[in-house]
Amino acid sequence: MYGKIKEHLQAELEAIKNAGLYKKERIITSAQKADIVINTGEQVLNFCANNYLGLSNHPRLIQAAKNSLDSHGYGMSSVRFICGTQDLHKELEKQIADYFGTEDTILYAACFDANGGVFEPLLTSEDAIISDTLNHASIIDGVRLCKAHRYRYESADMEDLEDRLKEAQKHRFRIIVTDGVFSMDGHVAPVDKIVELAEKYDAMVMVDECHSAGVVGESGRGVTELYNLKGKVDIITGTLGKAFGGAIGGFTTGKKEIIEILRQKSRPYLFSNSIPPSVASAGIEVFKMLTESNDQHNRLVNNVEYFKEKMIAAGFDIKPTESAIIAVMLYDAKLSQEMAAKLLEEGIYVIGFYYPVVPKEQARIRVQVSAGHKKEHLDKAVEAFTKVGKELGVLK
Numbered sequence: 001m002y003g004k005i006k007e008h009l010q011a012e013l014e015a016i017k018n019a020g021l022y023k024k025e026r027i028i029t030s031a032q033k034a035d036i037v038i039n040t041g042e043q044v045l046n047f048c049a050n051n052y053l054g055l056s057n058h059p060r061l062i063q064a065a066k067n068s069l070d071s072h073g074y075g076m077s078s079v080r081f082i083c084g085t086q087d088l089h090k091e092l093e094k095q096i097a098d099y100f101g102t103e104d105t106i107l108y109a110a111c112f113d114a115n116g117g118v119f120e121p122l123l124t125s126e127d128a129i130i131s132d133t134l135n136h137a138s139i140i141d142g143v144r145l146c147k148a149h150r151y152r153y154e155s156a157d158m159e160d161l162e163d164r165l166k167e168a169q170k171h172r173f174r175i176i177v178t179d180g181v182f183s184m185d186g187h188v189a190p191v192d193k194i195v196e197l198a199e200k201y202d203a204m205v206m207v208d209e210c211h212s213a214g215v216v217g218e219s220g221r222g223v224t225e226l227y228n229l230k231g232k233v234d235i236i237t238g239t240l241g242k243a244f245g246g247a248i249g250g251f252t253t254g255k256k257e258i259i260e261i262l263r264q265k266s267r268p269y270l271f272s273n274s275i276p277p278s279v280a281s282a283g284i285e286v287f288k289m290l291t292e293s294n295d296q297h298n299r300l301v302n303n304v305e306y307f308k309e310k311m312i313a314a315g316f317d318i319k320p321t322e323s324a325i326i327a328v329m330l331y332d333a334k335l336s337q338e339m340a341a342k343l344l345e346e347g348i349y350v351i352g353f354y355y356p357v358v359p360k361e362q363a364r365i366r367v368q369v370s371a372g373h374k375k376e377h378l379d380k381a382v383e384a385f386t387k388v389g390k391e392l393g394v395l396k
């Protein structure tokens with residue numbers, strides 16, 4: 001019976017609203033791209049999508065998806081090991097392994113599932129997981145689902161990591177796990193130093209490349225490329241839902257025995273549906289495109305540099321960043337909300353983040369630059385930021 005809990009939930013919703021933490025959803029009526037239409041009829045510039053390479057609405061991906069609807073159908077109605085594996089799924093897994101220079105890949109419905117299903121099949125109560133405090137929610141949940149001992153180190157703090165590694169020597173196996181790029185600041189994890197410590201203290205390394213893949217490194221192949229660590233990171237997880245077309249789908253790629261065990265034992269893989277053929281086919285097209293040319297990635301890098309320089313010249317306080325995430329620091333929660341609202345009036349769609357998403361007194365607007373932005377989009381955003389920044393006293 002839906003009884004007393006109804007009032008309990010209503011009270012909780014009220015409390016969320018009163019705390020100013022209620023999340024409303026803006027409704028978009030166009031495709032996902034740099035200039036979008038929202039349901040008020042306004043056309044705005046989107047600066048908060050994870051569409052780093054501008055592929056979410058790319059004609060080649062749309063065509064690949066359409067073609068496979070004709071050749072391979074709509075849905076699989078099965079998990080992979082029963083009758084849910086097409087040639088497309090195997091081809092995409094191979095493409096991802098080739099792109100990252102790893103041995104094998106396993107696909108999931110999302111990276112949330114990849115992270116949720118990676119620890120439990122590999123580790124037991126004899127082992128230890130050593131996790132960065134800023135790691136993504138899905139890593140935290142994956143760790144919870146595993147019986148291994150848990151250690152946390154201060155984000156990107158290598159002394160603290162070394163102390164945890166010393167403590168964890170008593171266990172059978174150890175794994176260090178970190179996000180590649182931290183999503184609220186945009187800085188890259190020191191994976192080069194993490195790998196050194198892992199070698200010294202006999203630990204495996206896992207990197208979640210969701211915000212770094214397609215973005216960081218000479219050709220965008222993530223932190224293993226940036227730090228020249230090909231083959232030295234044992235497990236990479238990532239998403240097709242950000243830079244790589246933005247639809248849906250996640251993956252774990254790395255050492256072949258690890259991937260083989262995951263296929264046998266990882267619960268989100270065994271007990272959840274295969275990704276649809278159209279998503280697999282468009283995914284294959286993404287990696288083909290990125291192997292053929294570095295144009296999209298170059299455009300992204302140039303856009304980020306251009307935007308960052310202009311914003312710093314305008315006088316904004318920008319967090320040090322090595323990715324396509326640019327945190328415009330405002331410190332005050334209310335100000336971050338006011339600024340985002342006024343920017344929308346100026347046609348710039350961005351979101352203000354404040355506690356508990358970021359630490360107290362660290363409120364900010366997070367800008368995400370895309371290869372899909374044109375120079376005039378970037379100029380318009382800087383102009384709007386400058387105008388609103390002056391109105392609100394952020395800039396002098």
Ligand SMILES: *Cc1c(COP(=O)(O)O)cnc(C)c1O
Nearest residue numbers: 110111112136208210239241250
């Ligand atoms: C977005 C994200 C995920 C989740 O990816 P999905 O494919 O959307 O489930 C996992 N980890 C990190 C670091 C992310 O940024």
